[in-house]
Amino acid sequence: GAVVSQHPSWVICKSGTSVKIECRSLDFQATTMFWYRQFPKQSLMLMATSNEGSKATYEQGVEKDKFLINHASLTLSTLTVTSAHPEDSSFYICSAPRWDRGQMNTEAFFGQGTRLTVV
Amino acid sequence: AQSVTQLDSQVPVFEEAPVELRCNYSSSVSVYLFWYVQYPNQGLQLLLKYLSGSTLVKGINGFEAEFNKSQTSFHLRKPSVHISDTAEYFCAVSRQGDYKLSFGAGTTVTVRA
Numbered sequence: 001g002a003v004v005s006q007h008p009s010w011v012i013c014k015s016g017t018s019v020k021i022e023c024r025s026l027d028f029q030a031t032t033m034f035w036y037r038q039f040p041k042q043s044l045m046l047m048a049t050s051n052e053g054s055k056a057t058y059e060q061g062v063e064k065d066k067f068l069i070n071h072a073s074l075t076l077s078t079l080t081v082t083s084a085h086p087e088d089s090s091f092y093i094c095s096a097p098r099w100d101r102g103q104m105n106t107e108a109f110f111g112q113g114t115r116l117t118v119v
Numbered sequence: 120a121q122s123v124t125q126l127d128s129q130v131p132v133f134e135e136a137p138v139e140l141r142c143n144y145s146s147s148v149s150v151y152l153f154w155y156v157q158y159p160n161q162g163l164q165l166l167l168k169y170l171s172g173s174t175l176v177k178g179i180n181g182f183e184a185e186f187n188k189s190q191t192s193f194h195l196r197k198p199s200v201h202i203s204d205t206a207e208y209f210c211a212v213s214r215q216g217d218y219k220l221s222f223g224a225g226t227t228v229t230v231r232a
Binding site for chain 1: 164220222
């Protein structure tokens, strides 16, 4: 089946530093990827849609200058949390829909997630 | 916009007993419906999905769900649970043709021997 790999699986960083999270589609090309955020004991909230070759689309209330998204190739999207603060500590998950025979598959495959802790 | 309500935040259940997780949704357009499972510190795994056709959908690990359009529900069931079914379960919805998912708050299933 389709696989989406996310790296790192966990990271601890100091307040004020930046952290980059990678999301790769391993056996298919993904022109679109999605980034979600999950707070402890809560559901996933969509942060942004990453589009290959163009700017990301952010959901309302998400700071685009703080959460930088780059989708430079058909298999890689990155989320950079800039100037991280403790309130940015969360579980970040990416997903990628797969195109099958010219039609987008109706399933989005998820990465393993990245647990970010800012101290 | 779509929204999802999972009616039970926690469901304790004994091993080999049946379980039902309730999910209701609201949307002004046609939707796809999904159930995902999340094990601790892991990503999401798709259990099953409803796109169209038969309202009874069978998924992996013995789970099934029934789409009820009149009640806007998509409840998940398993006739006999195992200890390994202990996890967080999320109901999700997307507009047809769109792949942004709106998730419910999740239901924690704890299976005890």
